Amino acid sequence: MSDSASRSLNQQWDLVIKSKAGFFQFNFRELWSYRDLLWLLVRRDFVSFYKQTILGPLWFFIQPLFTTITYTFIFGNLAGISTDGLPQPLFYMAGITAWNYFSECLTKTSTVFKDNANVFGKVYFPRLIMPLSIVLSNLIRFGVQMVMFVILMSIYWMKGASFQFTPAVFLFPLLVILMALLGLGTGMIISALTTKYRDLSFLVTFGVQLLMYATTVVYPLTAAPAKYKWLIVLNPMTAIIETLRYGFLGHGSFSWLSLGISTAITLFFTITGIIIFNKVERNFIDTV
Numbered sequence: 001m002s003d004s005a006s007r008s009l010n011q012q013w014d015l016v017i018k019s020k021a022g023f024f025q026f027n028f029r030e031l032w033s034y035r036d037l038l039w040l041l042v043r044r045d046f047v048s049f050y051k052q053t054i055l056g057p058l059w060f061f062i063q064p065l066f067t068t069i070t071y072t073f074i075f076g077n078l079a080g081i082s083t084d085g086l087p088q089p090l091f092y093m094a095g096i097t098a099w100n101y102f103s104e105c106l107t108k109t110s111t112v113f114k115d116n117a118n119v120f121g122k123v124y125f126p127r128l129i130m131p132l133s134i135v136l137s138n139l140i141r142f143g144v145q146m147v148m149f150v151i152l153m154s155i156y157w158m159k160g161a162s163f164q165f166t167p168a169v170f171l172f173p174l175l176v177i178l179m180a181l182l183g184l185g186t187g188m189i190i191s192a193l194t195t196k197y198r199d200l201s202f203l204v205t206f207g208v209q210l211l212m213y214a215t216t217v218v219y220p221l222t223a224a225p226a227k228y229k230w231l232i233v234l235n236p237m238t239a240i241i242e243t244l245r246y247g248f249l250g251h252g253s254f255s256w257l258s259l260g261i262s263t264a265i266t267l268f269f270t271i272t273g274i275i276i277f278n279k280v281e282r283n284f285i286d287t288v
Contacts, residue, residue: 003188030126041133046140060144064100068093075218076248084220084251093149094245095217101142102179103208108134109187110204113195113280128277131188135180142176153248168254169247175240182236182266185273192273192280216241221253236262 031038068089075081076088083091156163183219194200215237216224226230232238239255239262244250 024138031128031132034126034129037247038129038133038136041129041246042140045133045137060141061148064093064096064145064148067096071096071218081219082223084116084222086163086245086251087156088248090149090152090156090161090163090249091220091245091251092218093152095215095241097142097145097149098175098179099212099215099217099237100240101138101176102147102183102240103212104138104141105135105180105183106187106190107204107208108138109184109196110190111201112187112191114191114201124190128274131184131277134187135184138183139180149248163185163248164250166247166250166254168243171243171259172248175244178236178240178263178266181270182240185266185270188273188277189269192276195280211235211237216253220251233258234261234265236263 044121071092072088074090076083112130112134190200190204212218214232215235216232219240221229221232221238239258242252243259243271244252246254
């Protein structure tokens with residue numbers, strides 16, 4: 001055997017890139033080895049949000065604040081929709097903050113293949129890094145808006161408003177994980193489908209807006225029409241938002257059964273999303 005052939009047999013590679021054998025192979029070690037890239041993408045998404053804007057990071061506060069004011073005027077004052085006895089701004093901001101995090105994760109993840117086709121076609125890295133970076137960068141924004149929500153709570157508490165924390169507030173980390181997984185899983189499913197069916201990308205934003213009205217963002221579950229209440233309860237975001245309100249404000253239709261159903265649906269979408277994502281990433285560059 002020649003020297004070159006002997007050296008070839010003794011070579012040990014640091015990284016071997018090969019096709020996946022199954023749809024649900026999830027290499028945590030590989031993801032961890034690319035953690036620096038993940039944080040770099042999170043930083044890029046965070047900085048690009050307010051780059052070349054006059055108000056910069058203040059938009060994190062302005063957007064939910066203006067939305068809360070608009071909802072208070074339209075749904076609270078004009079339409080007269082009940083808020084379960086809570087101050088209207090507190091009621092709406094709780095729903096808006098949670099919904100914004102979920103919807104941003106969903107809409108941005110749903111276009112991850114299309115938006116990053118050039119990068120995916122030039123260099124290898126675990127493709128799941130991209131949707132994960134979207135979820136984490138939006139988590140920073142969600143945290144900032146939750147701080148504003150707590151400040152608003154403090155203002156109303158000093159004014160003597162009637163609300164209180166309940167033990168359900170300790171479920172907050174679980175609620176954040178559920179929102180992140182639901183947005184991630186649903187977004188990956190849509191992103192995989194849009195590689196072949198481009199029309200879906202035009203329906204995402206519109207569909208998310210419609211879905212919001214099937215969630216208890218602008219009305220409590222107690223005010224939902226009895227005819228459609230079962231459908232609203234099956235919406236996994238309903239239990240999350242109701243639990244969030246119940247935990248922080250002491251008002252809401254909290255139910256372990258509803259939260260369990262929401263968790264089951266969320267896990268289903270997450271697992272399905274990963275399976276479809278793993279399948280499509282093999283040959284998506286030929287169809288995007």
